[in-house]
Amino acid sequence: MNLPAALNLVEPLDRQTLGERAYAQLADLLISGRLAPGEKLSLRAAADVLGVSIMPVREAVSRLVADRALEVTPNRAVRVPLMSAAQFRDLTKVRIAIEGHAAAQAALHRDKRDLASIAQAEQAMRTESEQPKPDLPRAVEFNKTFHFAVYEAAHSPILVEIIRALWLKVGPVINLDLRANPERLAKGDAIRFHANVRKAIAAGDEAAAQAGIAADISGAAEVILSRGGLAG
Numbered sequence: 001m002n003l004p005a006a007l008n009l010v011e012p013l014d015r016q017t018l019g020e021r022a023y024a025q026l027a028d029l030l031i032s033g034r035l036a037p038g039e040k041l042s043l044r045a046a047a048d049v050l051g052v053s054i055m056p057v058r059e060a061v062s063r064l065v066a067d068r069a070l071e072v073t074p075n076r077a078v079r080v081p082l083m084s085a086a087q088f089r090d091l092t093k094v095r096i097a098i099e100g101h102a103a104a105q106a107a108l109h110r111d112k113r114d115l116a117s118i119a120q121a122e123q124a125m126r127t128e129s130e131q132p133k134p135d136l137p138r139a140v141e142f143n144k145t146f147h148f149a150v151y152e153a154a155h156s157p158i159l160v161e162i163i164r165a166l167w168l169k170v171g172p173v174i175n176l177d178l179r180a181n182p183e184r185l186a187k188g189d190a191i192r193f194h195a196n197v198r199k200a201i202a203a204g205d206e207a208a209a210q211a212g213i214a215a216d217i218s219g220a221a222e223v224i225l226s227r228g229g230l231a232g
Contacts, residue, residue, distance in 0.1 A: 030064070036172055100213045150197060189216075197209055
């Protein structure tokens with residue numbers, strides 16, 4: 001089975017670091033919700049689009065399977081794992097704890113460049129959401145950019161690495177849901193929470209930054225769980 005049109009969004013790889021680059025590209029598709037739970041991944045199709053042989057893609061997929069971001073089915077197909085409601089609730093609790101901590105650390109350690117990046121990402125998502133017909137994939141990308149601008153501002157590479165591992169698992173659920181349900185964007189909860197987080201980080205308010213990220217994560221999770229679309 002071929003990959004969806006999402007792979008048309010990535011660029012051919014520089015042949016010097018093929019395994020790492022293939023991993024980064026495929027990981028970004030998962031984190032950004034461009035691959036859906038249950039969707040099969042053709043190694044040959046991925047290799048063709050990335051402009052490499054199948055070996056770097058096989059290496060990247062093996063790493064993603066080890067990360068539990070992809071899985072191999074009994075018939076040897078590679079796919080994005082389905083997620084149960086219980087697994088999603090567990091991930092949500094962990095995300096609130098870890099990402100909330102990162103936001104609090106960002107309020108302590110952010111510099112001028114961080115504040116500019118956070119403000120730019122927050123404004124970009126706000127502007128897109130206010131369009132008569134928002135571009136949902138762009139809004140999803142802006143949402144991811146905002147969150148990681150906040151987490152990078154904590155100046156803890158290990159913390160960002162842990163968060164990326166969490167988003168590898170949950171990205172296909174949270175971001176696919178946002179793309180499929182534009183009313184979430186129109187309602188404006190994420191925009192409001194993002195603004196609160198930005199202001200809290202700029203003010204150096206650890207508690208408010210942590211609370212804002214927690215509210216953003218839990219609010220989105222409640223909507224997703226209420227739809228009843230998760231496995232099991």
